[in-house]
Amino acid sequence: MERYEGVSGPWAAQARDLGIRSAVGAPITVEGHLWGVMVAVWTQQGCVPVIDAEARMANFTELVGTAIANTESRAELDASRARIVATADATRRRIERDLHDGAQQQLVSLALELRAAQAAAPPELGALQAELSHVVERLTGVMDELREIALGLHPAVLAEGGLGPALKTLAHRSPIPVELDVRAEGRLPEPVEVAAYYVVSEALTNAAKYASASVVHVAVEDRKRMLRIAVRDDDRGGADPVRGSGLFGLKDRAEAIGGTLCLESPRGAGTSLVVELPLDAN
């Protein structure tokens, strides 16, 4: 618009009220849709005082459109990552529940029935007694294995007792001694507790698989706005996410809830994994 005098319409009237004499505007298009408009205005008398104002404005709004599209895709990607992690967790939790309430309960009652049958079997049927006791033993083995699987899927202790007790359970199960220092009181947002649990679980499994460290240090600290989890061993180092899926999985999990993962593992100097998870966004 080179001038607003004599132009009808509410925008022209408002422009005149504001003392605007000329303007250059260009639409902002995001992914083929009109998203908005950018307008530069001048109050000086005469026409638009900038050379190539239209072309420059159009170039700029094109950049703005691309930037908005990128930001929107990034936000959508973050949201979909978070949804994928949440859905996977919910599925694991459901399978754990199903195992606990279904197969595990049935095996427990089967073991009781077998023990009762063993007790009722006449003592002179020694071979039958031995056979029954062998079956009970194998059944107990299956139950233990199933319990381990359920624990790996979604530990009930995490849902019931929170992070502190769940990490204690992990530390007890670790074949390498664990020095555990948890400075986080009370319950934390569920996605944070679950992510923190898997970080420690994967780091301890890796330490047991690849490092022959004498001790693994696990420190968890509630820093008010974020939870910091650090796992460190002083063994051979050289951990590299491209050789597996565990560390990449942790990075995805951390980033899905707005957190970060930092791995330092120089050869010969141990491995340190630090994960920071925001507490206010979850």
Ligand SMILES: Nc1ncnc2c1ncn2[C@@H]1O[C@H](COP(=O)(O)OP(=O)(O)OP(=O)(O)O)[C@@H](O)[C@H]1O
């Ligand atoms: N604490 C560690 N000390 C030395 N090397 C390690 C350590 N942790 C991991 N690594 C090395 O880094 C690689 C990648 O680890 P990552 O956990 O991502 O995958 P993985 O353990 O091989 O397989 P997955 O976790 O998928 O079962 C491992 O294969 C191993 O060689």
Ligand SMILES: [Mg+2]
């Ligand atoms: Mg691993």
